[in-house]
Amino acid sequence: MSQSIEQQIGNRALNLAVTTASRPDVRSAFDTLNPSEQLQPIAEEVRKLSGAEYVVIGNTDGIRYAHPVPKRIGQKMVGDDNDRALLKGESYISEATGTLGPALRGKAPIKDSDGNIIGVISVGFLKEDISHTFFSYADSIIGIVVIAIVLGVIGSTILARSIKKVLFNLEPTEIAHLFTERNTVLESVREGIIMVDKHAQISMLNKAAYEILSIPEDSPVIGHPVEEILPNTLLPHVLQTGEKQFDRSMLIRGKETIVNRMPILVGNEIVGAISSFRLQSDFHQLTTELSQVKQYTEALRAQTHEYQNFLYTISGLIQLNSLDEALHLIHSETEEHQSLIHFVTQRLQDPYLGGLVIGLFNRARELKVRFILDEDSHLKMLPKHLEKSLFVSIIGNLVTNALEAVEHLEESKRIVRLLITDNGNEILFEVEDSGEGLPPEIQESLFTARISTKEGEDRGYGLMKVNSDIQDLNGVCSIEQGDLGGALFIISIPKGGFLDGGNH
Structure with missing residues (x-):
């Protein structure tokens, strides 16, 4: 605004100077013996009518012929800004300091009838007066600005409260923190998660979803209709009905x-839907492991009953005063149990494997299966860097399968053999049974698919678990026909975490 006022006043001074310089009476006054007599009244008239601070007229030497202070007439003009008008004949606006102070001036040359420059006229407005004009405008503008600021503060406060209410009274830093936490949680879960907006277009997929759907992570699926990726999805139905769907097979x-599947609600409006999914095989593996735990629990319960019966027998013999028979029975059972423990602890010094083998012995005795720990078995301690629970899972699954493979045979033919040995570079397991063996056509895919020679729906996961555990230990497994007539599983686990001489 200040620049605009200065420009307007400068143009006004220039127009006055040009208009006055072109007046005939001003030109004719220069031909008289005393130009000041005619020019002073003209200059004062122009000054008073225009509101200018001064109107000064001078000759080509810069000597004043008219000035608002009469005693300064005849003196040289101050400011040194007349050259463009006197030498070049230009009309212009200048800013200089004269006898009355800093001013904005309009300069114009005075020419005779032949176009010769005979003088100069200067119309000036003091900078101080321009400042007063600015502040007179500024007073009203400041009032408007103050009102605008007050209204802006009130409006922004109302808007901020409204936005904060929509954002659940969270600050921006809290929102950013929640967004980071949300992404971390979504990427850390093993379930696939896919989210769609209200138009059934994909808005988010986590890493597990890409893996389960077999989609490359750099594929541009965001923003595409979900039915392009999952043609049989029911997410559009959830968007329409708001129905929640749990544990549906697909x-x-x-x-x-x-x-x-669940709808995403904002108030009562459905703005999207989210689906989480996981492979059914993961649940089956958990079911299988739980089933094995239950089997071991039943074995322990059966053993408890067996020992209770043993104690009842001893109690009855004592009551019948058959002390020799009672002592003989106790010594016989103790010797058998101690012999088993001594044999196992000598061959397998690792408590994890020793405890497992003793438990398997008890399970086999309950099933009336002859369970043999090979006399060549020998293992001091499992290396600390190898996960012991994986060894327990491998041996437990294979021996359990072997016990089930012979349970339909005659009692005298039920045999399962276990070998555990350390040859220095690797740990070897052999599990052999006297069952019917495995057909050659299923051996290649035995570890990769749900294949089982036993009846029942929930079968075929144990060997898949064995294969997964062997891979985690960087080991290999081979299947052969055993000397007992059934299947022989041979597992090799490198002690150093890799196999010498090749990959697996």
């Missing part, structure tokens, strides 16, 4: 999955 690209 076939996704040939994979059996368990799916949950």
